[in-house]
Each structure stands twice: as C-alpha cells, then as structure tokens.
Amino acid sequence: METGTTGGAGRPDWVGLPGGLLALRRLLLVIWTVPLAAGTALLLGLTAGPAWAAAGAFWLVLPAWGWVLLGRNWRSWRYAERADDLLISRGVLWREQTVVPYGRMQLVEVTSGPLERRFGLASVQLHTAAAASDAKIPGLVPAEAERLRDRLTELGEARSAGL
Missing domain, CATH: 2.30.29 (PH-domain like)
Structure with missing residues (x-):
C-alpha cells in the first residue's frame, strides 16, 4: 500500500489486520471455555447426579457464539x-x-x-x-x-x- 493516499472519491485506503490476531483470540476462547465446561459437568455430575452433568454443555455454546463474534470484531479493525x-x-x-x-x-x-x-x-x-x-x-x-x-x-x- 502506498501511504498517504486515498481511494476512489477521496476515501482513504484502509488496511485490515492479519489473521494471526483472530487465531490467537479464538484459541484463548477455547482454552478458557472447554475446561470450564468440563469442570462444570464434573462438579454437577458428582454433586447433583449424572443428568445434571449435561448442564456443563452450556459452556460449549459460548465458544460457538464467541467464534462468530470474534470474527466480526476482527474484520471491523x-x-x-x-x-x-x-x-x-x-x-x-x-x-x-x-x-x-x-x-x-x-x-x-x-x-x-x-x-x-x-x-x-x-x-x-x-x-x-x-x-x-x-x-x-x-x-x-x-x-x-x-x-x-x-x-x-x-x-x-x-x-x-x-x-
């Protein structure tokens, strides 16, 4: 990119961020939520019974939702x-x-x-x-x-x- 230039109609030439930041943030999301899901399932399974252990799967919805949000946020920078x-x-x-x-x-x-x-x-x-x-x-x-x-x-x- 030539610096100090503008695109068509006087608009600036925008530069997006490389994909490494998105990969890092998604890895951190998985690192934090998967152990949380496993710990919740184990704790509920031991204290409230095996049927309640399935509630630990709630934490697995978070990475799926966060995965999409992180991608949208990364593209906005x-x-x-x-x-x-x-x-x-x-x-x-x-x-x-x-x-x-x-x-x-x-x-x-x-x-x-x-x-x-x-x-x-x-x-x-x-x-x-x-x-x-x-x-x-x-x-x-x-x-x-x-x-x-x-x-x-x-x-x-x-x-x-x-x-």
Whole structure:
C-alpha cells in the first residue's frame, strides 16, 4: 500500500489486520471455555447426579457464539495513513473511528507480549498529549508494526517541528 493516499472519491485506503490476531483470540476462547465446561459437568455430575452433568454443555455454546463474534470484531479493525493523520476504525455495533494527527503524537511504541510473539504479532500504541486520545492497533505483523512506528515517528517529528 502506498501511504498517504486515498481511494476512489477521496476515501482513504484502509488496511485490515492479519489473521494471526483472530487465531490467537479464538484459541484463548477455547482454552478458557472447554475446561470450564468440563469442570462444570464434573462438579454437577458428582454433586447433583449424572443428568445434571449435561448442564456443563452450556459452556460449549459460548465458544460457538464467541467464534462468530470474534470474527466480526476482527474484520471491523482497520487503519489508514493519510497525508496529515492516521485513522483507526473498529467496532461492529458501536463503530468507533479515531483520528490521530501526526503533529500531536508524542510517543509511538511497538509492544508484543508472550502470546503475541508466539503468533508472530505486535501492537502499535500511539500516545498523544491528551491521555483519552491514545490509540492502539493490535495484531500487526512485527515488520509492519515497526514500519508503521518508524513512519509515524518521522511524520510526527516533521509535523511538530512546524508548530
């Protein structure tokens, strides 16, 4: 993608998140709900009888429902680099779009926790003077996160020098 460009009719060129973030979140969903279902079934089976053990299957509905919701949420995340600012859009029911002017950025950092590193992911965190306006782009490939950090830092320095 060429940065700082807009699509047809003046619309920005949006970039979605790679699939690794979706895979990580779905794995965490399964890791938390399957043992919960098994524990509930075992506990109810031992204390209330085998018929009640089937109630543990309730927790297996959660991953099926969450699987779909996580996919919709992941598809909603996107960002676009424009000439003067960075746009971050997310949300399914409540759409949220954040506009971060390059000249207002004070710090751009790339973070990657143990699970993110295992899945080859990193997040870009943008800090501005107003704490409420800090923005984050999760689940990027580390090379893209570093490229974005370097570009945003360069643009931020250039724009703030003109203030």
